[in-house]
Amino acid sequence: PEERKLSGLWRNELDSLMEISAVRDNGDFQGKYLTRVTLAGSCAHASPLRGAQQQPSEGGWPTFAFTVRWDKFSNATTAFTGQCFMDTGGKETLTTMWLLREAVGSLEEDWKATRVGRNVFTRK
Numbered sequence: 081p082e083e084r085k086l087s088g089l090w091r092n093e094l095d096s097l098m099e100i101s102a103v104r105d106n107g108d109f110q111g112k113y114l115t116r117v118t119l120a121g122s123c124a125h126a127s128p129l130r131g132a133q134q135q136p137s138e139g140g141w142p143t144f145a146f147t148v149r150w151d152k153f154s155n156a157t158t159a160f161t162g163q164c165f166m167d168t169g170g171k172e173t174l175t176t177m178w179l180l181r182e183a184v185g186s187l188e189e190d191w192k193a194t195r196v197g198r199n200v201f202t203r204k
């Protein structure tokens with residue numbers, strides 16, 4: 081059913097905006113991620129995202145994953161994975177965990193290059 085697709089505009093508690101464009105029949109999607117805060121300070125930039133969602137047959141809530149390639153201001157990449165839920169009031173939320181991989185200059189610094197966090201998106 082159409083209503084269980086991720087396409088549309090989402091916002092998280094860091095006030096980032098995520099626009100997911102058309103979700104293909106196989107669940108693939110792409111879009112843009114606009115971040116207001118970054119590792120180096122704040123700068124609003126739109127970066128490309130690509131991902132895929134499941135389309136559970138028995139009408140369950142789809143899981144998904146996507147990556148954001150931070151563009152023009154960072155050499156980092158973030159991978160998100162999570163699930164879409166709808167509360168009794170019909171409000172959809174995407175609960176996610178993410179891994180943010182920062183580019184470091186040497187193998188010796190590799191240990192400190194990956195951050196992890198939880199994040200919830202609601203429709204904007």
Ligand SMILES: CN1C(=O)N(C)[C@H]2CS[C@@H](CCCCC(=O)O)[C@H]21
Pocket residue numbers: 092094096115116117118119120150153154155156158178180197199
């Ligand atoms: C704004 N954010 C956001 O909406 N998150 C869920 C977290 C995980 S990705 C990070 C932004 C990383 C930007 C790239 C960089 O600063 O190098 C932060």
